[in-house]
Amino acid sequence: MTTIGVPRELKDDENRVAMTPDGVREAIAAGLDVVVEEGAGAGSSITDDEYRRAGAALAPVDEVWERADLVCKVKEPQDEEMDRMRPGLVLFTYLHLAAYPEVADELLARKVTGVAYETVQLESGALPLLAPMSEVAGRMAVQVGASCLERHHGGRGVLLGGVPGVRPARVVVLGAGNVGWNAAWLAAGLEADVHLLDKNLDRLRFVDQIHRGRITTLASNRGAVERAVSEADLVIGAVLVPGGRAPTVVTEEMVEGMLPGSVIVDVAIDQGGCVETAHETTHHAPTYERHGVVHYAVGNIPGAVPNTSTRALTNATLPYVVELARLGPAEAVAADAALGAGVNVHAGHVTNEAVAAALGRPHVPLDEVLSPAG
Numbered sequence: 394m395t396t397i398g399v400p401r402e403l404k405d406d407e408n409r410v411a412m413t414p415d416g417v418r419e420a421i422a423a424g425l426d427v428v429v430e431e432g433a434g435a436g437s438s439i440t441d442d443e444y445r446r447a448g449a450a451l452a453p454v455d456e457v458w459e460r461a462d463l464v465c466k467v468k469e470p471q472d473e474e475m476d477r478m479r480p481g482l483v484l485f486t487y488l489h490l491a492a493y494p495e496v497a498d499e500l501l502a503r504k505v506t507g508v509a510y511e512t513v514q515l516e517s518g519a520l521p522l523l524a525p526m527s528e529v530a531g532r533m534a535v536q537v538g539a540s541c542l543e544r545h546h547g548g549r550g551v552l553l554g555g556v557p558g559v560r561p562a563r564v565v566v567l568g569a570g571n572v573g574w575n576a577a578w579l580a581a582g583l584e585a586d587v588h589l590l591d592k593n594l595d596r597l598r599f600v601d602q603i604h605r606g607r608i609t610t611l612a613s614n615r616g617a618v619e620r621a622v623s624e625a626d627l628v629i630g631a632v633l634v635p636g637g638r639a640p641t642v643v644t645e646e647m648v649e650g651m652l653p654g655s656v657i658v659d660v661a662i663d664q665g666g667c668v669e670t671a672h673e674t675t676h677h678a679p680t681y682e683r684h685g686v687v688h689y690a691v692g693n694i695p696g697a698v699p700n701t702s703t704r705a706l707t708n709a710t711l712p713y714v715v716e717l718a719r720l721g722p723a724e725a726v727a728a729d730a731a732l733g734a735g736v737n738v739h740a741g742h743v744t745n746e747a748v749a750a751a752l753g754r755p756h757v758p759l760d761e762v763l764s765p766a767g
């Protein structure tokens with residue numbers, strides 16, 4: 394019988410866990426075994442007893458990694474976890490290998506099958522396992538941006554919604570996907586003056602219709618970005634090329650032209666960031682100042698609201714976890730092309746084309762190295 398392992402997360406201030414007790418119940422009902430690290434749910438306010446009642450075995454960390462055929466995590470493996478990577482292990486988690494090439498090197502050398510939540514992709518292009526955390530991060534980007542704008546946090550001292558007689562903050566959102574739309578929606582709800590940019594005009598049409606003009610939509614190009622950013626109190630970076638490194642949309646020169654005390658929240662930092670002056674920060678030390686502009690670029694934003702995020706994540710991942718565990722990776726990717734797109738590395742090869750391009754490594758088509766017949 395396949396065993397699913399769920400270890401505690403080790404990334405800085407990462408309080409999510411990869412499976413809820415309800416998820417465990419469903420996996421057990423599908424005929425699988427689940428072993429959860431003792432205390433893994435504590436950060437999400439889930440007790441060991443809740444996991445036990447759902448049917449999981451609780452075990453110390455070494456036993457979880459040793460017993461599991463499929464390890465479900467939230468974030469990319471940390472340095473302390475690398476020695477646990479072994480040939481044939483299936484690791485299902487956010488990997489963001491374009492931003493963490495050293496993690497890719499380890500997974501390749503250790504011949505792990507690395508299935509990345511963020512590149513599981515439906516035929517429509519949708520990213521069903523990135524979407525829930527993008528919804529959380531987009532909404533949080535507005536609340537952290539509002540806080541960074543406060544004077545004692547280094548910001549311009551502007552209230553997002555203004556007050557009668559005083560203009561609201563100008564919020565510029567780059568990318569109208571799941572992060573960007575959620576951010577724009579929340580900022581508009583707080584009565585900010587919201588400008589949303591994307592290269593995809595159909596997406597802008599959709600947002601415009603839903604919000605009936607309440608959000609100003611703009612086609613994204615260098616000129617439009619430069620003008621929008623120069624007038625912004627808060628800029629939220631939310632562009633994505635699936636699997637690839639984030640394109641630089643805001644250059645250092647544009648940052649130099651921003652208002653003193655304005656704020657950048659670069660949510661796309663987990664793919665390398667779309668603002669040239671952004672580098673990854675942590676929940677412990679989330680901001681720094683560059684050219685008079687406050688930068689916030691936490692790579693695991695939803696980790697700050699784990700009660701919500703853990704549940705939203707399991708809601709989306711569970712069917713794929715069960716599919717992978719029941720069928721094994723070869724049968725599962727043959728049965729579901731969306732999962733195939735999720736396989737970034739297998740048996741020492743990079744099997745996702747966009748990830749290979751971002752890493753500057755050769756791409757080996759998945760069906761050449763992982764198929765039911767093979």
Ligand SMILES: NC(=O)C1=CN([C@@H]2O[C@H](COP(=O)(O)OP(=O)(O)OC[C@H]3O[C@@H](n4cnc5c(N)ncnc54)[C@H](O)[C@@H]3O)[C@@H](O)[C@H]2O)C=CC1
Nearest residue numbers: 526527530568570571572591592613632633661692693694
């Ligand atoms: N830091 C964190 O904790 C988190 C980060 N993210 C990241 O946020 C980013 C955005 O994710 P989603 O909104 O889910 O992606 P998405 O695919 O839903 O949306 C991305 C949008 O960017 C647009 N785009 C691409 N290139 C562009 C360009 N040059 N100019 C303007 N628009 C462009 C696309 O047309 C698309 O509408 C990703 O990198 C994702 O990994 C998501 C969740 C948490």
Ligand SMILES: CC(=O)C(=O)O
Nearest residue numbers: 487526663692693695
């Ligand atoms: C998407 C991602 O990297 C996160 O939720 O942490």
